[in-house]
Amino acid sequence: MITPPAYTDSSGATAAPALGVLPGHRMVLGADRPMPLDGGGQLGPFTVAYQTYGTLNADKSNAVLVCHALTGDQYVADRHPITGKPGWWEMLVGPGKPVDTDRFFVICSNVIGGCMGSTGPHDVNPATGQPYAIDFPVITIGDMVRAQTLLIDALGIDQLFCVIGGSMGGMQVLQWAVSYPERVFAAVPIATAARHSAQNIAFHEVGRQAIMADPEWRDGAYQQAGTNPARGLAVARMAAHITYLSEAALHRKFGRNLQSRQAITFGFDADFQVESYLRYQGASFVDRFDANSYLYITRAMDYFDLAAEHGGQLAQAFRVGGKGTPVRFCLASFSSDWLFPTSESRAVVHALNAVAANVSFVEIETDKGHDAFLLDEPEFHQVMRGFINGCADHRGLKRRA
Amino acid sequence: MDATVIPPRTDIRGDLRRIADMVSTGARVLDVGCGDGALLDLLTREKGVDGRGMELGMDGVRECVSRGLSVIQGDADTDLKDYPSDAFDYVILSQTLQATRDPRGVLLQMLRIGRRVIVSFPNFGYWRVRLALLLTGRMPVTDRLGFQWWETPNIHFCTIADFTALCADLGGVTVERSAILDHAGRQLTSDATTWRANWSGEQGIFLLRRD
Numbered sequence: 001m002i003t004p005p006a007y008t009d010s011s012g013a014t015a016a017p018a019l020g021v022l023p024g025h026r027m028v029l030g031a032d033r034p035m036p037l038d039g040g041g042q043l044g045p046f047t048v049a050y051q052t053y054g055t056l057n058a059d060k061s062n063a064v065l066v067c068h069a070l071t072g073d074q075y076v077a078d079r080h081p082i083t084g085k086p087g088w089w090e091m092l093v094g095p096g097k098p099v100d101t102d103r104f105f106v107i108c109s110n111v112i113g114g115c116m117g118s119t120g121p122h123d124v125n126p127a128t129g130q131p132y133a134i135d136f137p138v139i140t141i142g143d144m145v146r147a148q149t150l151l152i153d154a155l156g157i158d159q160l161f162c163v164i165g166g167s168m169g170g171m172q173v174l175q176w177a178v179s180y181p182e183r184v185f186a187a188v189p190i191a192t193a194a195r196h197s198a199q200n201i202a203f204h205e206v207g208r209q210a211i212m213a214d215p216e217w218r219d220g221a222y223q224q225a226g227t228n229p230a231r232g233l234a235v236a237r238m239a240a241h242i243t244y245l246s247e248a249a250l251h252r253k254f255g256r257n258l259q260s261r262q263a264i265t266f267g268f269d270a271d272f273q274v275e276s277y278l279r280y281q282g283a284s285f286v287d288r289f290d291a292n293s294y295l296y297i298t299r300a301m302d303y304f305d306l307a308a309e310h311g312g313q314l315a316q317a318f319r320v321g322g323k324g325t326p327v328r329f330c331l332a333s334f335s336s337d338w339l340f341p342t343s344e345s346r347a348v349v350h351a352l353n354a355v356a357a358n359v360s361f362v363e364i365e366t367d368k369g370h371d372a373f374l375l376d377e378p379e380f381h382q383v384m385r386g387f388i389n390g391c392a393d394h395r396g397l398k399r400r401a
Numbered sequence: 402m403d404a405t406v407i408p409p410r411t412d413i414r415g416d417l418r419r420i421a422d423m424v425s426t427g428a429r430v431l432d433v434g435c436g437d438g439a440l441l442d443l444l445t446r447e448k449g450v451d452g453r454g455m456e457l458g459m460d461g462v463r464e465c466v467s468r469g470l471s472v473i474q475g476d477a478d479t480d481l482k483d484y485p486s487d488a489f490d491y492v493i494l495s496q497t498l499q500a501t502r503d504p505r506g507v508l509l510q511m512l513r514i515g516r517r518v519i520v521s522f523p524n525f526g527y528w529r530v531r532l533a534l535l536l537t538g539r540m541p542v543t544d545r546l547g548f549q550w551w552e553t554p555n556i557h558f559c560t561i562a563d564f565t566a567l568c569a570d571l572g573g574v575t576v577e578r579s580a581i582l583d584h585a586g587r588q589l590t591s592d593a594t595t596w597r598a599n600w601s602g603e604q605g606i607f608l609l610r611r612d
Contacts, residue, residue: 328471330466349473349475350480350483353473353480353483353484354483354484354485355485356484356485356488356489358451358453358471359453359471359473360465360466360470360471360472360473361462361472361473361474362459362462362463362466362474363459363474364463365459379463382463382467383463383466383467385467386466386467386468386469387466387467387469389469390468390469390470391469393469
């Protein structure tokens with residue numbers, strides 16, 4: 001049975017993961033002028049941790065921003081410094097891959113509120129000398145993107161050739177295209193939605209309540225107390241992980257197979273493989289993720305509603321100066337994704353059609369659920385390659401030699 | 402197959418070529434039912450159009466997007482209403498009219514979205530089709546109408562005479578150009594109103610203009 005120590009430790013008093021020293025670039029932003037936040041208030045100076053791949057060309061026209069999902073980070077195409085696993089999108093990003101790092105300059109930054117080097121609730125609040133914990137301001141997808149614009153400014157890039165991301169990354173892509181249409185040539189929102197649905201908010205609330213119900217959470221001040229709400233965070237991850245899969249994928253992978261035993265035990269041990277798998281997912285997650293960050297980032301997704309900022313009309317969000325957005329879009333969804341179902345992508349497509357925007361949309365047939373955007377889906381990768389190459393031709397970027 | 406089988410045409414791109422001839426350079430074009438994107442590709446390469454496509458079948462959509470074309474999965478019967486009026490110079494419906502549930506409604510939507518509309522369709526008045534039905538008493542199966550009656554997606558067949566009558570009935574629509582093609586995709590005549598056009602033409606292509 002796979003049950004790593006963080007989950008089974010009887011004391012529960014494992015220290016919070018040491019996320020302090022991580023490889024990669026860091027940029028301090030908002031030092032001269034703090035960045036305004038959607039919820040009121042401001043943030044600054046703050047740090048954004050990021051990775052880059054490839055080379056920025058002379059006219060700075062080949063930059064691709066990759067936006068990560070809820071529990072993702074900036075290590076999109078290199079080995080993760082904590083887990084040692086390959087980059088989370090190495091199938092899509094790398095030399096000769098659809099997002100070709102021999103051709104494009106790829107940037108991926110950890111979102112603000114995150115816990116992989118960008119400023120978040122685990123960092124020290126300069127006003128108190130103590131970790132922010134839940135005194136960190138509640139941030140939105142818009143705030144995450146605003147922080148990214150400051151990073152792009154600092155890198156001297158006016159317009160991104162492409163902004164691409166799945167799930168919460170896709171929300172950031174949509175936010176980029178709506179808030180900064182002149183700074184995005186092509187937008188690729190994948191397995192995402194223009195607003196977080198009631199069902200998705202409900203799942204997030206379950207996760208947050210699991211964290212806050214853990215006595216080690218200490219009203220968020222677990223760093224000061226030397227505790228870690230690892231159990232609550234693990235349960236949050238377990239619940240969320242189910243939503244990333246599909247009934248068919250779970251059945252194919254595990255069925256009702258038993259875990260290292262011949263018969264059920266008439267107890268509450270992990271009899272079934274699926275239980276053991278979920279426990280492992282939960283337990284390994286707490287090694288690399290901060291519980292308060294999980295609260296903040298899920299909240300940012302819950303608050304996301306692009307149409308709300310535009311009188312409830314999503315199409316209005318894509319109108320620029322009385323005309324349709326100049327951004328070229330490619331949306332992709334996955335047939336078995338019930339967290340961000342195809343209907344959500346289609347709603348965005350309808351809104352883009354209503355302003356006669358340039359949009360492509362494909363639904364990929366798969367039983368792998370929401371997670372499919374991270375997995376080996378050749379058809380999806382082929383579509384991405386075609387769209388990105390087509391856009392690069394329109395942008396006048398040279399093909400690979 | 403029991404029903405009469407007519408050998409396939411040799412020039413499958415003849416009709417697409419003729420449609421492309423009707424489109425002006427650099428125009429904004431929406432191809433409804435764009436299939437694998439052959440026409441959009443032709444128009445983009447040779448006419449430099451700003452082209453978009455809509456296709457019901459996901460295989461076609463994936464093929465198109467993989468080729469760098471801007472195409473969405475959508476249904477002509479239900480999704481054209483999302484587009485704003487006058488969004489395109491040309492809206493094209495190539496070999497798809499007969500597969501729509503509401504051909505008249507689709508035509509009206511297209512004429513709203515684009516000033517000009519190009520429609521091509523197989524002519525059910527073509528002499529081989531007429532003879533097949535007359536002599537065998539079975540629903541005709543040809544290369545263009547290559548389905549048995551119980552499996553065909555083509556649910557609203559019309560003849561060239563039927564189509565010109567519908568255009569007249571719509572009102573406010575002018576047939577700017579037409580091309581009646583024979584079995585080999587050659588143009589027989591540009592006059593769609595004759596008895597001969599409706600007898601000899603295997604397919605008709607019409608360029609309509611909203612007045």
